[in-house]
Amino acid sequence: MSSGTATRGGLVERAARRTVLFVAALGLAAVAWELYKAIGPEQGGDIFGWRIIPKTNDRVMPHVWEMLAEFGDPAIGSGDQKVWSVLLGYSWFTFRMALAGLVVGTAIGVGLAVFMARLRVVERGLLPYLVISQTIPLIALAPQVTVIRGTLGLPQWTSAVALAAFLSFFPITVSTLRGLQSVPKASLELMDSYAAGWWTTLVKLRFPSAIPYMVPGLKLAATAAVIGVIVTEITLGGLRGVGFATIDYSQKVTSQPASVYAAVFAAAALGLFMFGLVVLSEAFMMRNRPRETT
Amino acid sequence: MKTSGWISSLVPPLAFGLAFLGVWELIVAVFDIAPFTLPAPSAIWSAFIERFDQVLEETLVTGTNALIGFVLGIVVGSLTGLLTVRFGVVESLLTPLAVAVNAIPIVVIVPILNNMLFGTTSQVPRRLMVMLIVYFVVFVNVSKGLRQVSPTHLELMRSYAATPTEILYKVRVPNAMGYLFTAMRIAAPLAVITAFVAEYFGGVQNGLATGVRNSLNGSKDVTWAYVIGASALGLTFYLVSSGLERLHGGKQTSG
Amino acid sequence: MTETSEQTGQAPVDHAVEVVTASMVFNEGGSARVAALDAVDLVVEPGDFVSLIGPSGCGKSTLLRLIANLLDPTSGEVRVNGKSAAQARLDQDYGMAFQKSGLFDWRTVAKNIELPLELKGWDKRRRAVRVSEMLELVKLPDRGANMPWELSGGQQQRIAIARALASHPPLLLMDEPFGALDEMTREHMQSELLQICAATDTTVVFVTHSIPEAVYLSDRVVVMSAGPGRITDTIDVDLGGARDEETREDDAFYKKITEVREALRGSEMATGARGIEDR
Numbered sequence: 001m002s003s004g005t006a007t008r009g010g011l012v013e014r015a016a017r018r019t020v021l022f023v024a025a026l027g028l029a030a031v032a033w034e035l036y037k038a039i040g041p042e043q044g045g046d047i048f049g050w051r052i053i054p055k056t057n058d059r060v061m062p063h064v065w066e067m068l069a070e071f072g073d074p075a076i077g078s079g080d081q082k083v084w085s086v087l088l089g090y091s092w093f094t095f096r097m098a099l100a101g102l103v104v105g106t107a108i109g110v111g112l113a114v115f116m117a118r119l120r121v122v123e124r125g126l127l128p129y130l131v132i133s134q135t136i137p138l139i140a141l142a143p144q145v146t147v148i149r150g151t152l153g154l155p156q157w158t159s160a161v162a163l164a165a166f167l168s169f170f171p172i173t174v175s176t177l178r179g180l181q182s183v184p185k186a187s188l189e190l191m192d193s194y195a196a197g198w199w200t201t202l203v204k205l206r207f208p209s210a211i212p213y214m215v216p217g218l219k220l221a222a223t224a225a226v227i228g229v230i231v232t233e234i235t236l237g238g239l240r241g242v243g244f245a246t247i248d249y250s251q252k253v254t255s256q257p258a259s260v261y262a263a264v265f266a267a268a269a270l271g272l273f274m275f276g277l278v279v280l281s282e283a284f285m286m287r288n289r290p291r292e293t294t
Numbered sequence: 295m296k297t298s299g300w301i302s303s304l305v306p307p308l309a310f311g312l313a314f315l316g317v318w319e320l321i322v323a324v325f326d327i328a329p330f331t332l333p334a335p336s337a338i339w340s341a342f343i344e345r346f347d348q349v350l351e352e353t354l355v356t357g358t359n360a361l362i363g364f365v366l367g368i369v370v371g372s373l374t375g376l377l378t379v380r381f382g383v384v385e386s387l388l389t390p391l392a393v394a395v396n397a398i399p400i401v402v403i404v405p406i407l408n409n410m411l412f413g414t415t416s417q418v419p420r421r422l423m424v425m426l427i428v429y430f431v432v433f434v435n436v437s438k439g440l441r442q443v444s445p446t447h448l449e450l451m452r453s454y455a456a457t458p459t460e461i462l463y464k465v466r467v468p469n470a471m472g473y474l475f476t477a478m479r480i481a482a483p484l485a486v487i488t489a490f491v492a493e494y495f496g497g498v499q500n501g502l503a504t505g506v507r508n509s510l511n512g513s514k515d516v517t518w519a520y521v522i523g524a525s526a527l528g529l530t531f532y533l534v535s536s537g538l539e540r541l542h543g544g545k546q547t548s549g
Numbered sequence: 550m551t552e553t554s555e556q557t558g559q560a561p562v563d564h565a566v567e568v569v570t571a572s573m574v575f576n577e578g579g580s581a582r583v584a585a586l587d588a589v590d591l592v593v594e595p596g597d598f599v600s601l602i603g604p605s606g607c608g609k610s611t612l613l614r615l616i617a618n619l620l621d622p623t624s625g626e627v628r629v630n631g632k633s634a635a636q637a638r639l640d641q642d643y644g645m646a647f648q649k650s651g652l653f654d655w656r657t658v659a660k661n662i663e664l665p666l667e668l669k670g671w672d673k674r675r676r677a678v679r680v681s682e683m684l685e686l687v688k689l690p691d692r693g694a695n696m697p698w699e700l701s702g703g704q705q706q707r708i709a710i711a712r713a714l715a716s717h718p719p720l721l722l723m724d725e726p727f728g729a730l731d732e733m734t735r736e737h738m739q740s741e742l743l744q745i746c747a748a749t750d751t752t753v754v755f756v757t758h759s760i761p762e763a764v765y766l767s768d769r770v771v772v773m774s775a776g777p778g779r780i781t782d783t784i785d786v787d788l789g790g791a792r793d794e795e796t797r798e799d800d801a802f803y804k805k806i807t808e809v810r811e812a813l814r815g816s817e818m819a820t821g822a823r824g825i826e827d828r
Contacts, residue, residue, distance in 0.1 A: 024387060129310065193619060223397060246402050272397045
């Protein structure tokens with residue numbers, strides 16, 4: 001892999017640098033936000049008769065500091081509890097379901113990948129449908145899933161976990177399959193020379209060899225799991241997680257407009273948190289492997 | 295030899311598909327499942343045929359929104375990407391932002407943007423939302439492709455005393471094309487989903503999502519008929535972008 | 550040439566390797582039919598070091614893979630250690646080393662050497678003992694806990710050889726194991742290999758592109774030609790058992806190299822093939 005910029009410093013330095021840049025980017029976004037708010041039209045505007053200029057009134061576009069301050073304000077309908085505390089509770093709830101969904105999705109994804117790697121026929125037959133399955137909008141699938149769940153008498157959170165698993169299994173399947181199939185021929189010959197069977201070769205060679213390929217899939221799957229749960233919360237109600245908060249607060253928007261944004265930040269933070277967890281486990285799983293320079 | 299290759303690629307998917315539909319139909323029949331709970335494939339198919347014109351019309355609405363947003367996102371994303379060649383700081387700032395935006399589910403962004411843009415009388419807000427989502431994907435990939443050029447190539451061009459503009463045209467842009475096509479392949483299904491979600495949360499009462507929403511309380515076979523439309527749309531977008539990527543040079547990076 | 554059992558009055562000893570009129574044709578009946586090997590005969594006695602040398606396409610790697618039972622011949626027979634090649638593979642009667650060391654990135658050096666022993670079901674203690682023996686043998690006793698990519702190319706190949714010999718197989722099959730190394734390391738590894746084989750009394754079938762390498766290492770050099778793959782000549786190398794750096798300077802060494810080169814040229818001219826190194 002070649003890059004136009006040389007990599008400077010070690011792992012910690014690079015992580016620190018990226019964090020600083022991230023904060024700077026957020027700061028810049030905040031500045032741009034305020035700037036636009038200052039000069040933009042309160043009720044939105046038109047260009048060539050198309051209403052594409054967003055509104056800038058305080059209800060729809062709160063000031064950045066209002067959004068930040070919101071975290072410390074008491075949340076409506078939650079007594080004295082502050083917004084950040086309420087959101088933390090919601091985030092924890094969503095996180096648990098997303099994690100469960102990710103685990104289930106990974107199990108399914110890996111299982112499918114192994115099945116397809118073993119039997120070419122299954123790969124050719126199944127893969128197109130797996131691709132198609134991902135074109136089904138989740139919002140349309142959620143009610144169907146929940147109706148079935150209700151008929152089966154399962155608790156509400158199973159819908160969320162199922163939909164999270166549905167979104168997360170696919171990137172894992174694709175990346176794991178690729179990894180299982182990208183084993184150097186010489187290593188396969190080596191295992192052959194040991195008269196090792198297919199399953200032994202899978203455990204001792206293909207699977208460890210596939211782990212670097214699985215990591216990008218796992219990253220996608222982690223964020224997908226969070227999205228799956230949030231969509232379920234939003235479309236089905238009854239689950240008190242971060243997704244629920246965005247809907248709940250958007251209905252209270254006249255009295256506390258900034259709270260919606262607080263909920264959105266929480267949702268984004270959760271997504272990034274899951275991503276970060278995967279990065280950590282990547283560092284652990286690949287600790288003994290040669291460093292790839294990208 | 296060639297024809298048997300064709301057959302071996304078509305038969306397994308067909309077989310699997312038919313088997314799946316068969317089992318589904320059987321389960322609904324055997325367990326006597328109500329259409330409200332889970333419609334049978336035959337019911338879905340007849341609902342689809344019955345409403346075909348309508349589904350087609352809505353598909354075109356959603357599809358147009360997705361397409362316009364898609365194209366705009368590509369254009370603006372690429373142009374901003376070009377900026378990053380000259381002003382590296384743009385990339386360092388926008389990319390983390392792209393990561394943050396990507397972390398927010400579309401279902402959360404859409405209602406907020408809807409509030410900001412209201413536009414209950416036009417499709418424009420939906421197209422803008424698609425553009426926004428597509429923009430970030432394209433921008434990140436194009437700027438990467440323009441900037442991450444092999445040092446050997448750069449050295450070579452410098453030995454030819456090439457100007458930055460020449461380097462741009464002869465080395466950076468060709469290098470970035472592959473990344474652009476990958477971004478398109480990733481963004482295409484996203485564009486359809488964003489258009490769908492944008493419709494779901496209100497505004498003008500047309501598009502596939504509206505059809506889905508209006509049928510949710512009734513028989514699910516109508517819902518699925520619309521889902522077929524959405525799925526077909528998403529698949530078309532994906533296949534076209536994938537095809538373009540293969541035509542261009544085929545090296546599919548997993549993005 | 551070895552004496553027959555009748556002459557010495559001893560019990561008959563199986564050939565280490567016996568290839569009987571073996572042919573290997575790829576894509577039989579198709580448009581891309583390739584006759585990789587055509588009616589090849591080869592006998593290797595226990596303790597021999599035999600090199601296979603020839604231009605690209607002469608089938609030397611294919612022949613090695615027939616012996617290893619990684620391929621089945623389209624006709625003819627391959628016997629190893631008195632059994633069919635397939636049985637020999639199931640019984641793990643040989644070890645193999647390739648040009649790319651093929652060590653597993655995610656295992657330590659020690660665990661890499663352990664791999665064939667794990668597959669044979671050895672218990673942990675027995676494996677550990679053997680691993681340290683092998684590390685001693687290839688002169689890398691304190692590298693067990695390192696990762697393969699922390700070692701140089703030459704060291705990695707030594708570990709690959711240690712792995713190949715870990716279960717003390719009677720036969721060692723090597724497919725250009727030193728091809729990716731630089732010249733100095735290569736010569737060094739050749740001496741090491743001879744020492745190791747002498748210490749373990751292993752039979753070796755060695756595929757190479759390099760004439761000096763073939764001559765330095767072998768008791769016999771088998772010269773092959775391409776289109777289709779055949780054995781054209783077998784040259785005995787009588788430079789004695791104890792070869793060292795001095796041997797490389799001997800006149801006899803150079804004469805042998807010339808003899809092999811001419812045999813190759815002869816086979817080349819017959820078929821117009823290319824691809825031998827004179828290094």
